[in-house]
Each structure stands twice: as structure tokens, then as C-alpha cells.
Amino acid sequence: MGTMIPILMYHQVGVPAPKGTPFRGLTVAVKDFQRQMTWLSRLGYKGVSMADLMPYLSGEKRGKVVGITFDDGYCNVLEHAAPILNRLGFTSTNYFVADQLGGSNVWDHGIGVPPSPLMTADQIRKWAAAGQEVGSHTLDHPHLPLLGDEQALHQMRQSKAVLESIVDREVSAFCYPYGDESMRLRQLAREAGYANATTTARGLAKPTDDVFGLPRVTVARSTHIVRFLQKCLTRLEERKGGRG
Template identity: 45%
Template sequence: MYHNIASVPDGINVYRSLYVSPTKFSRQMAMLRALGYRGLSMSEAMPYLRGERTGRVAVLTLDDGYVDNLESALDTLRRYGFTATCYAVSGYIGRYNAWDEHKLGVRKALMSVDQLRAWHAGGMEVGAHSRTHVRLSQCTDQQQRDEIHGSKAELEDRLGVGVTQFCYPYGDYDERAVDATRDAGYAAATTTDRGRASTGASTDLWRLPRIQVARHHLLPQVAAKVLTGYEDRRA
């Protein structure tokens, strides 16, 4: 789980962990490749998650749809033959992080329609991250439907591609949100719950855990998170 692939802007004192520099990101992808892993988008990973295929794979996701993902991650991913899923907030396409700007004190640019299309044209996937980046457990049933179903519809309409993956904003979800995600036709959904995803028939594809990679994580720490039960023990 990544967010910004960029250096930390001046003046940010909170959520600095959401930034991974382009150099660190490149080294992390090189490490995965050297260890024999394939970096995959959510859709390409589905056969592995369902237990239909086996292999050494790492599923790569980036939340929110920041412009720096296109500018600083795409070329690196393509260099190693990897794919990734970027979850976009459909109501803020081409705008900025209105949901946490007041906490950060900085506006972070989000990809426009053309930039999301460029991301997709580069072999990557666009997933949905709700319409307005709300806490879904605090929404009414109708609001949840609007956020979850509406995000899929808006992205598909504006991008002209199918959107089959969802990510719960803030990692916040309840049973209603999970049901709404299934009903909307998403193939899977990711959380911010810690741990590595299991595979096979018992896997809950709409409550998938992830491994956060943060600014302060050194390369050996990233390796430990991916290769060992480090994150699983903290689930």
C-alpha cells in the first residue's frame, strides 16, 4: 500500500509517512524483481488470490490517485515489467485532496481524466476509492450506495474502461459497506488492515489486508514485511 511517490513537501508535519521518495520506490521495485517477484495490479492478481494460480507475486496498490503516481511511479513499474492499481476518488478527479487538506496544510494534485487514461494506457489499472473519500461506516445506506456504486459508474463513464476494484477510504468499512461493494459488482476490495493476503476459497476478497510501505521504512524492513510473517503477527 502506497500513497504519494514523492519527496515530502516543505511544511508538512503530519502524515509524512504517506510519502515514499521516487528513489526509494525504485529500489523497492528492484528488490522485488531481484527476489523473483512479479508486481501485479489487483485484477492481474485475482487468479492468485482465488487460489487458481500460484507464484511469487506482490500486489501493488496506490491510494487516492495523486499526479506523482503517474510522474514518478509509472516509468519505474514499466521498467521492471510490473503493473499496479491506483485507486481514484471519482468526485475529485483533476482536483486535490479536499478530504485532508486542512490537516496537512497542503494541496496535493490528483490525476485528471487524461492523466488517469495515461496511467491505464501505460498498462496500469484504475480502481475506485469512493466519490468523496468519506468514512463509509458513518454513512447512511443511501450515502454508502452513492459513494460505492457512484464511484464505479463515474470512473467507467469518464475513462471508458471497466472498474472492478475498490478500496475503502481510510480503511473504514462495516458489513453494509462490504455488502454494497459486492452488490456494485466489484471483484475485490482492499482495507488498511495489516497483514499479507491469504489465498484460496476461504479468502474474503472484499476485506483484503495490505502491507503499508511508508517513508521511514528501510529496504530490509520492506523485505521483512513482504517475505516474512512480520505483518501477519500484527494483524
């Protein structure tokens, strides 16, 4: 089967919203995140960003790696996850919504998800200065399949340009909001100048996968450590949709 690499998908790391709140489970407790990263390190795995992961996926590099990604660019990831990653020498990719920097998850407010602050431009620079990767999650987190090609391409290209101007380095990683993607959108992501793109399809990334449609492994609040390690270390995960 060859190389199979888990790409973990996180959203928030911190204190969850009140019980009954939609998508409350996408906030992982700090102690749980620390336990997960510590166990990966103990077992000889290195957490890597998408940029660092690609040579392993292509076979140019060999080693025990796990991709680590965060969707949306929440402040609590900088506050709680970054110090843990830095301490272990891990890298990761955070996908930022370029028109909501310093704002909040407005795309979720209508379904009852409480506001949670997103990183400002200065905080994104701190994230990048710590060796973590800046990726794009579009300008304002739309459902891309509902947009025409020009609008979708604008969302991809312009968000890339905004983020590159902030960190003064190339932004090569893209993530489809809500996991909404298609062969058309994959082609547009390629045209926009990205090197890879992740989805919310469940599974381990394989060398034969389209690098503009890479699956991920969702890590939720309820994912206890044994299940977490099973997700990371088992060779097959069923492919289903998730949230992005």
C-alpha cells in the same frame, strides 16, 4: 497455510511535505520506490494489480507475486512510479477519488496536510493505457460508516460509473477511505459490482480472506529496504489499522 500474498499500500511517490507536516511519512522518495521495486524483481517477484492478483489468491495461478496499490490518485504516482513499474513489467492499482479528478486531497486539508494534485481524466487514461489498473476510492473520500446505506452505495456505484466512462473498461477494484469498513460496507461493495476491496488492516492476503476485506502492507517513507523486504517476504504481519 497456503498462499499468502502481500498487497503493498502506497500513497504518494515524490518529495515529502515539510518536516512536522501530518502524514508526511506517506510520501515515499522516488529512489526508495525504485529500489523497492528493483529488489522485488531481482528476487523473482512480479508486482501485480488487484485484477492480476486475484487468480493467484484463488489458486488458479501460481507464482511469486506482490500486489501494488496506490490510494487517492496522486499525479506524482503517474510521474514517478508509473515509469518504474512499466520498465519492470509490473502492474498496479490506483484508487481514484472520482469527484476530485484534477483537484487535490481536500479531505486532508483540515488536519494540516498540504494540497497535492490528483490526476485529471486525461492522466487517468494515460495510467490505464500504460497497463495499470484504475480502481475506485469513492466519489469524495468520506467516512463511509457515517453514511446511510443509500449514500454509501451511491459513493461506490457512482464513482465506479464515472471512472468506467473515463477509461472505457470495467472498474472492479474498490478501496475503503481511511480503511473504514464493516460487514455491511463489504456487502454494499459487492452489491455495487466490485470484484474485490482492500482495507488498511495489516497483514498478508490469504485465500481464506473475504475478498471484500483484504489486508495490506503499509509502505512509508521510513521503511528502509531491509524492513521492506521483511514486510513482503515474511509470512505473518500483525493486523492493525492504518490510513487509506
